[in-house]
Amino acid sequence: MSGEYEGLVALVTGGASGIGAAVAAELASRGAQVAALDLDPAGVPDGVLGLKADVTNDESVRQAVDQVIATWGRLDVVVNNAGIGAQGTVSDNSDEQWHQVYDVNVVGAVRVSRAALPHLRKSPAAAIVNVASVAATAGLPQRALYSATKGALQSLTMAMAADHVREGIRVNCVNPGTAETPWVQRLLDSAPDPQAERAALDARQPHGRLVTAQEVALAVAYLGGPNSGSTVGAALAVDGGMAGLRLRPVG
Structure with missing residues (x-):
């Protein structure tokens, strides 16, 4: 699979840490030229072009996409990974928080996709x-709040897939379970008993552990690559069986 992305250009949002950095590194290892967009691109993997961009700002997104085109002359694969979390029931988050998280997790993906579409339409492997x-x-x-935005993003994926498949642009999504990322680690660090919280998160997933960022990256690489040319409008779970399995209690 090392040359699957040879000659292709990929853009990954939130690409300087966690899942985004793992995705950027994986696509680069498969031969892609990769740009990682991030509010702080200092941590992008070696061999990846780091670009400062804010997915909540349309002009910032368009400037970053223009820079990708100026650098490589094309754009083939877009990974909308940038996101922020939120905790609480519907009683706990203010209107401002709802607007903020939707602006990043959902409308951010819209802004990036909208800016990329004219270039993706020219790609033979979009x-x-x-x-x-x-x-x-x-x-x-x-x-x-977090769940609402991710449900919206999955629904958006299906709608985009229907809109653009006949233009030669495949749209899919990946649904990670609880992953070992800096954001999850911050949640653990803030818990009254981090060890107990980690054990609970591990046990919540049927395979008994957190998902790794690399496992998610491999799923993204499959969905974005030419070898998945007949996979369109799919939601690929990388969650240790969390969404679908109902195991009997042990003992």
């Missing part, structure tokens, strides 16, 4: 991969 979440399909406690 693909968009949205990073949603198991929260789109499984009811998780204390995640009302």
